[in-house]
Amino acid sequence: MSPPPAIAGILFDKDGTLIRYDESWGPVNREAARIAAAGNAALEPVLLAAGGMDPETGKTKADSLLAAGNSAEIAEGFVAAGSPLNVADLTRELDALFLRAAEFSVPVADLPSVFSDLKARGLKLGIASSDNEKAIRRMAESSGIADYVDFIAGYDSGFGTKPAPGMMVAFCKAVGLQPAEVAMVGDNSHDMHMGRAAGAGLNFGVLTGTGTLQTLRPLADHCLEDITLIGDLLRELAAARPGLSRA
Structure with missing residues (x-):
């Protein structure tokens, strides 16, 4: 089995991933x-x-x-x-x-705490949503994570729509990473398909939205209850790839 890829950036979906869907x-x-x-x-x-x-x-x-x-x-x-x-x-x-x-919007967790922790590890962070870009930016500002986010794209940002790879490709170009260095995090198959189409290093499915283990497991490398578990998972992956992961 090949070692897990070194992850240097994370691209998050918004609805059902950062905010509770229902x-x-x-x-x-x-x-x-x-x-x-x-x-x-x-x-x-x-x-x-x-x-x-x-x-x-x-x-x-x-x-x-x-x-x-x-x-x-x-x-x-x-x-x-x-x-x-x-x-x-x-x-x-x-x-x-x-x-x-x-x-x-109702956040899934203490978003500033999660994002500040990931940012402190040197990770590049982005949000790619099917919502419009202005709404995404307003959510980021109102939830206190705008200063931690390096990239935001909506369906109207000019990078295409999910499940096409355009938003992830644009994120990678904006932050200077290769897709294999990026983890895609989302609650729907569209997110996982976008990650796969772009060549993402890892797909993380989260269960805070409309997706289920049944819909996400075939497409995700890891399924998590919520984004608060990403930090621990990255530590585990780094331990399996000593000296190479920036997480």
Whole structure:
């Protein structure tokens, strides 16, 4: 068995990885459906179901439209499911909604503590999300991690969308690393596929979002309960590769 790669950077997904999905996005998804329904209350649960969220329980399926899609993809899905709005207008409305909601996100842990610890190890840190870039930056600022983050990309940043490798490739170029030196951390298959497509050194799946062991285990090198365990895992990997890992 080959030794684990030396990890010098970590690229995080946002929703379900840094912030708790159901608590943060449940109310937002309902508001998105309300906007898309344009006054037709009976259409709202139909749109939520089409997006992958159970209107009754509020649970969202792994890898569904609402779990992994960006604003434009969600708008297209809602229009296909019956929204009377056009895709371009609905996309703008959803982007504005997601930006407003960013500062009310519920973090999965003490994010400044986690990020400061990883940064102190000399790691480059980035966030790549299917949300819009302004919303990601607002979340980073409101949660107190903006100063620790070297790179932020959303679906509208010009690097492509998940599961294509563009955002990870851009992160690597921005911080001067090779993809094999980077770990991708996410809660959905889109994140894992992006890591694989870019040639990431490792994929870490976390269980704080919509993904499950069943959906993540085939694609992740390691599955963790949450991001607070990454530091310990990096120490274990460094011990298996003495003198080479910068973690």
